[in-house]
Amino acid sequence: MRETVRDYEEAVLDIVAMIPAGKVLTYGDIAEILERGGPRQVGAVMSRASSGLPWWRVLRADGKLPGELVAAAVEQYVKEATPLRSGGRTAAPTGEPSEPRVDLRRARWNPAGAEQVALQRIRESLGGTAEGVSIRMSEADDWLRS
DNA sequence: ATTCTGACTTGCT
DNA sequence: AAGCAAGCCAGAA
Secondary structure (H helix, E strand, C coil), X not given: CCCCHHHHHHHHHHHHHHCCCCCEEEHHHHXXXXXXXXXXXHHHHHHHCCCCXXXXXXXXXXXXXXXXXXXXXXXXXXXXCCCEECCCCCCCCCCCCCCCEEXXXXXXXXXXXXXXXXXXXXXXXXXXXXXXXXXXXXXHHHHHCC
């Protein structure tokens, strides 16, 4: 039995729903967790995501989000005290406000223990049907990458 | 089968 | 820091 597109969407949405307030994940991170598709696929899912989802906690690898979403997102970041870069000191000397960007180094969600297990379970739910799915046990190491 | 498209990434200026 | 080109992945036309 082949996995359906719908399954992939559910998996992505489940993960997004698990991200704690004040923390974030990049599109690529989610693709890695699922070991399916890539950043663009995750982005595609998010573009169709229904409201009610903490979409602002999923952003690009550079800590930004597509233009239109920035305003709404920043509002949330402030509310959730998400670590940002800029705002004050790092602003350009030219006087340009420079849009705030999430500080990935500090804000990236690093799932541990039970959370990581839960994510693994979500991933496994995708390959479900015995298809020679070789599982890597030491995947956790990937999360230690800086 | 082929081409287009996009809430993406990386590497190089 | 900002812009650009290529690479990448999968669904849609």
